[in-house]
Amino acid sequence: MTESTNGRALIRQASAADARALAEVHVLSWQAAYRGLLADSYLAGLASDLERRVAFLDQAIRSGGRDIRVAELDGAVVGWSSFGRSRDEDALAGTGELYSLYLAPQAWSRGIGRDLWQCSRQHLHAAGFLRVTLWALDGNQRALRFYRAAGFRPERQGSRVFEEGGTAFPVTRYQLRLA
Numbered sequence: 046m047t048e049s050t051n052g053r054a055l056i057r058q059a060s061a062a063d064a065r066a067l068a069e070v071h072v073l074s075w076q077a078a079y080r081g082l083l084a085d086s087y088l089a090g091l092a093s094d095l096e097r098r099v100a101f102l103d104q105a106i107r108s109g110g111r112d113i114r115v116a117e118l119d120g121a122v123v124g125w126s127s128f129g130r131s132r133d134e135d136a137l138a139g140t141g142e143l144y145s146l147y148l149a150p151q152a153w154s155r156g157i158g159r160d161l162w163q164c165s166r167q168h169l170h171a172a173g174f175l176r177v178t179l180w181a182l183d184g185n186q187r188a189l190r191f192y193r194a195a196g197f198r199p200e201r202q203g204s205r206v207f208e209e210g211g212t213a214f215p216v217t218r219y220q221l222r223l224a
């Protein structure tokens with residue numbers, strides 16, 4: 046189902062056929078955005094993890110467990126977002142979460158991230174969520190500038206360090222009121 050098209054990108058719901066393209070965008074986006082923030086060896090290793098991501102996304106799309114929107118430009122998937130109920134144990138009732146927002150580097154700074162976010166925001170609002178949170182890697186200046194411009198603010202005491210496979214991810218939770 047097409048949700049919006051504005052001359053920049055077409056925003057639509059993900060289908061299972063998109064799983065591989067979504068995983069590829071995810072990896073390319075991380076490798077470009079997190080260069081200098083995470084170890085080069087970790088970022089290079091993401092490519093060998095591609096099939097696991099494809100399988101995860103395929104299952105997520107088929108199960109309908111989370112909302113996923115895709116940005117398509119000239120027939121190619123260039124970005125995606127996913128969102129739903131907050132996964133955080135300490136979340137208040139009525140808290141939604143933007144789980145992911147990733148664009149392939151060649152699609153950055155063309156307003157496509159904003160379109161994906163606007164679509165995600167509308168759906169979260171329509172679903173009755175009062176606020177939305179997201180976790181962002183500290184130092185990811187492009188994303189932090191983007192979220193700040195969208196109205197997100199860091200939460201007081203919202204900083205954590207997640208650990209995965211020996212890599213530390215210093216992150217901060219940001220919040221925006223929808224109501």
Ligand SMILES: CC(C)(COP(=O)(O)OP(=O)(O)OC[C@H]1O[C@@H](n2cnc3c(N)ncnc32)[C@H](O)[C@@H]1OP(=O)(O)O)[C@@H](O)C(=O)NCCC(=O)NCCS
Binds near residue numbers: 074078153
């Ligand atoms: C962060 C991210 C999602 C933002 O998406 P984006 O498409 O680059 O953002 P937008 O183009 O909508 O807005 C960014 C800039 O483009 C400008 N812009 C907006 N519409 C535009 C248009 N039609 N043409 C040109 N520029 C435009 C905005 O004013 C903004 O300017 P600024 O950042 O220089 O102040 C994207 O860069 C990305 O995927 N980054 C890597 C992954 C990542 O870090 N994700 C977040 C994880 S928490």
